[in-house]
Amino acid sequence: MPAEPVEFRYAARSDVGLTRRNNQDSGYAGPNLLVLADGMGGPAGGDIASSVALAHLVPLDSESHPAEAMLPLLRAALNAAHEDLTERSAQDSELKGLGTTCIAIMRAGNKLAMVHIGDSRAYLLRGDTLTQVTTDHSFVQYLVDTGQITPEEAEHHPQRNVVLRVLGDSQADVTPDETVREAILGDRWLLCSDGLSGVVSAETIGQVLSDFDDPGACAEELIHLALLGGGPDNVTCVIADVVPSGTSGQTAPQIVGAAAIDRSAPSRGGTGAAARAAALANGSQDHGDEGDNEDEDEDEDGKHRWWAPVLTLLVAALVAGGGWLGYLWTQTQYFAIGESGSVVIYQGIPQTLGPWSLSHRTEVTDISLSDLSSVDRERLREPVVRSSREEIDAYVTQLEDQADRNTTPSPTPSPSASPSASPRAVTPAPTDPGYTASPAPSPSESR
Template identity: 40%
Template sequence: MTLSLDYAALSDVGRVRRNNEDSAYAGPHLLLLADGMGGAAAGEVASAAAVQVIRRLDTATITGEDMIEALAGAVHRANERLSELVEEDPEREGMGSTVTALMFDGQQLGLAHLGDSRAYRMRDGRLQQLSHDHTFVQSLVDEGRISQEEAFTHPHRNLILRVLDGRPDSDPDLQILDVQAGDRLMLCSDGLPDYVSDDVIAAAMADGTPDSVVVDLITHALEAGSNDNVTCVVADVVETDPASGPGPQLVGAAAELAQGGTAGEHTMVVRTAASGDGDAGGSGGPVDPEELRYAPRPPQRFPWLRRLGVLIVVLAIVVGGGWFAYSWTQKQYYVGTDGDYVAIFKGVDEQIPGLTLTRVYEQKTLQVDKLPTYNREQVEGNIQADDLDAAQAIVGELQRAADECAAQQKPTPTPTPRPTTPPASGKPPVSTPPKPPASTPASTPTTPGNGTADPDNCDGVR
């Protein structure tokens, strides 16, 4: 079984807007819709540029899981194109566009989505939304703070959170979807679902051809009072030869700019009878609703000055942080060895190429080899001190430990026995056994902190 698409695309500028910032494309292997935003910051340029880049995916050579990688790459390239356009004309700073694309390989669909345009599928009479809105109210619904019905009438339902805007964090949602004969697919800008309920959309999609359905959907939006551009792409999955399907269709701002016109001249926009011929968007009319979307920012006249300012701030933070770190190291002290002697060092014992973080603050007369074994190992490994006074105290304790070891190393003199005088009687003298010496209390092994040395540690003293 060979599956193919029978499709139609239509865009309407709407009752209020004076320019069309929507762009759409429909082809044998790609359905694509982009809704530009930014008001005077050229939303129509953004949507047209996105469509012109991504429409190159309309080819039969990309299939299966490769569609996801291809879609991600195309959206990334479109984002880079928007960045280039802002570089070329700083007046475009703040423009952006949604992107919703369905890629078809004859067996399944690849979906890429960014923003609040939508993708739907009608299967067996049931309407299913395939995309997930990147909007403020949808985040409230996801968190359970409001219901889907409340979101439909929420005053901030058009506030969009993620969009294609030339910045590096514009990553789309990506997924592979199954498809079968009889499925009806639909892409639309927010000008339709913001004013028309899912029940009405489902009823319009239940019957008719793709051409008649796009007209019905846009008519419903305009009759419901939509004050935005309205664009729809509808495609039926059918069992026919792909070569017999319609040719590629390009509508909206992308078609107008491709013809050399402007997005406000309506050169390629098909208007329905329900659109009317009034121009409510003239001077003195209501505020353009597109001005409220995605918080459009004022253009930057001198973007290079902004970049220079950012660079200066970053350098200041790096230099300031480095100086603060260096100043901190120079307030640290420790006791270590300087050759054969104990010394107090200022700084930290770390090695950084081209930078000295430590120096001898004061060398002492205490020799390292006069210290008990344990204390000598401590000094050779450096003894950290809270401040200079603490370092001096540590040296004092080491000196006391060395002095005590030196005292223990002095030899004890042996007493000389006194000669005995023989008695006058001529009897041999009677020797009196010497009295045992009084016992001396054993030394208590401690650390240099209490001024007493451990005799076992003194073995290594030279």
Template identity: 40%
Template structure:
């Protein structure tokens, strides 16, 4: 049985923006998402023009490569239409849009992509990003200059390197042909989803038993729960062999492409209301920096690379300062710990003599934490057996005066054991027995 597809599309303006500059489409064969550049007047117009032109290729093709060529041609045609619209409406100068689209042809799909909207594939529990973002920070990540975590907070994370619009007469579009199989779940989304919802959350939603429509609704809801500072558009396409009889095959257009075109500039943001702040005090409550296109000129890249070097230098300085601070703290802890040990005393054996030691009995590897503070004339061998063993095992003292008192008690014990029997108790001297005097008179 040939693989079929079930799909759904949904788009939401988000909690911050005033208008929806996203557009989406889910048809019989074509699935697409476009994200208008929010920093320019007419981002909604650009995405709407793109989707309306691209959806004209929602039809069956003899091969995936034919579909790939048709999809690429449709994006180039959309780019020309946007340029012509700007020529007629000068107030829209600079508008543009990203596009991620795919056409199913049998057991394959043809993909066309430009910008930072994304296509994901969920297969056998694994989520994989199929498209590559055409952004400046992604270029830095690919070149190893920064990490993906650093890219998420980079000051130029909103710079797009490739878009459809009047900014480039011949934009470079990525295309590819890939195999599909029953059980696949494909996701197309604007960066309003991928930038604010962790991939693990996306994977978890796609792994659920919900149908395509329920999954799109869940993903949008989770984004709204995270504050949804940007427009968010989601298209989900399931590849299956079991198609219910009541499936609605009608094409769905969402976002700005589903509304009449208006050629009026918009601020692109709406005022923050008190309920939004109260309901989402820990969420994003301000609009993200607007995406915008910047040309790939040598001077531009030289400036960006210089800035990136300055950022790396600042990062190294920060790490150095942090390392020095950590070393200072460690030295301080060691110093204070050593001082604490030197406030303690105990009595022990220093060779053959009894002595007062300053410090603690423990050591750290070869380092001893105590030393002889005061020696005495008392010999360990002069002590009674039971005290002699105590001294060898050391006797703790609460203070220096207490240690000296212990020495005096030991000296007294040694004196009392002067006979050397080892008990500490003097042996009594035996009393001599008197010789008895004989009695009786003389015998004559």
């Protein structure tokens, strides 16, 4: 009996975190392709590296391909990205050492092909069981594999961030891990950067993946937990459910992180792949981009040094045609930000084009920043971007609920209450910022 046709129901979200100056992660979710890339090389190169990786992979989502062609196509795209990055590094001394991890899952019918390089991770939730599908290409994983340390020791090893395989300016092995498997109805896939997996435990990740039906809301909660855990790195999540064909209602891709705002690449030279990735983002109608659209990728020695060529390119594009359509697209986007002690909603994108602003204020909410958690206040220092009014309203509703909880006094126990009665304590996973799931699994259930 032939398998039922399937498709992806997907979402991508990204956040700069609480300590980094710019977002070097890039994520992509589309009808037939999922990609996660975590760039490295400092502010001068990591954002470009992850954007370039996406730029070479994203065209694979533009048309359907036979199942047997998926791995060769993915392999060729990774090789092209590696050569592109190596060339950029050779041509620009500021880009020495740039590189990126990369995970990509491609769908053809009921088959999935995956390539992986680096320490970003892919998880699969099937039923109640969460499985880490990828193996980290990292120094501590090598120590674990060779029996020199335990997995528990690896979590706190001082060299846990040393990656042995990356795309880019590296003499190390760049051969990716490759697999082909069935797309099973009901499966949920998560691709994430180590900004999530290094902060939130696998147990809690599995619980959140089980508790939240909507992929976008699920990604939001995972990022929120990573921020509660300190947000020491950029955090990016790409989530896709395998659902019956024709039920997702999605066709437009979601591009987040550096690839969605890659403004420095045009002045860097090279093949322009990163600029093409940015163009893909600007042409999308279903962004899931987080609040990382800030001007934090400027270096201290030459602020705005790339604005002249970028503005020239943008103005030329507007003059050449499609400018009005581009502006209309910006007005389908919304973002929230903290201003003057309140949460404010803007229509448009948090960018300017010369003297023109591409956004305008639409609402000053009743939410006081002082009523929110420190994590949410910190996050709202930069724009939190959503792809529609409905999505930004949903985000603001979450903030309202949190503000209400924070300002509602705890009930005083009745004098007649039994002295032995007390609320059940829920102990979070050791590495978690404290996640209480509802409902909680029984002790006999495994993750």
